Amino acid sequence: MGLWLWGQGGPASPAVPEEKSSHCDLTFEDIMPAVKTLIRAVRILKFLVAKRKFKETLRPYDVKDVIEQYSAGHLDMLGRIKSLQMRVDQIVGRGALTADKKTREKGEKPALETELVDELSMMGRVVKVERQVQSIEQKLDLLLGIYSQCLRKGSTNSFSLAAVQVPPGEPDITSDYHSPVDHEDISVSAQTLNISRSASTNMD
Numbered sequence: 001m002g003l004w005l006w007g008q009g010g011p012a013s014p015a016v017p018e019e020k021s022s023h024c025d026l027t028f029e030d031i032m033p034a035v036k037t038l039i040r041a042v043r044i045l046k047f048l049v050a051k052r053k054f055k056e057t058l059r060p061y062d063v064k065d066v067i068e069q070y071s072a073g074h075l076d077m078l079g080r081i082k083s084l085q086m087r088v089d090q091i092v093g094r095g096a097l098t099a100d101k102k103t104r105e106k107g108e109k110p111a112l113e114t115e116l117v118d119e120l121s122m123m124g125r126v127v128k129v130e131r132q133v134q135s136i137e138q139k140l141d142l143l144l145g146i147y148s149q150c151l152r153k154g155s156t157n158s159f160s161l162a163a164v165q166v167p168p169g170e171p172d173i174t175s176d177y178h179s180p181v182d183h184e185d186i187s188v189s190a191q192t193l194n195i196s197r198s199a200s201t202n203m204d
Helices: 002-007 028-058 063-092 097-106 112-120 122-153 183-203
Strands: none
Touching: 063 122
């Protein structure tokens, strides 16, 4: 090329430098031994780790650790059982069984606190409502009997409230309402009613 430029009468221009290609001095054969040793070292480390884990699994357990784990699990189970028992007691109303057992062993009568505890439970409340309904039914039957007697005898002067036989019984504890008029007051009012009726008939 230089000869061709010289033949045309001009000075020979320098050739354009070619791009420098980055050549690595190391070959694949030189790298292979290092890679092999690295892989071998990694495998040896993995083997040592697996061997240590295997020895740990073969090592016998410590009795103290086992007892601590067992006691912790047992306490957790007891706590859950107590919570379930409290829920059952709230529904059924058996929260005062321990006190009843102690009083029975001593031969004493159970206190009113046990009844109050039973009333707080769901079953105690249901029983209380049932007793209140029964007392209301008895009172309604009594009122219906009085009304039927009034219809039979009409407006005669012989009828009096004292003739109504109120069934004897204990005062209703289940009902929250307490009547201000007792049975004795009813008899007194019946006598006054008879006197007023007789006076009115005499005036007529």
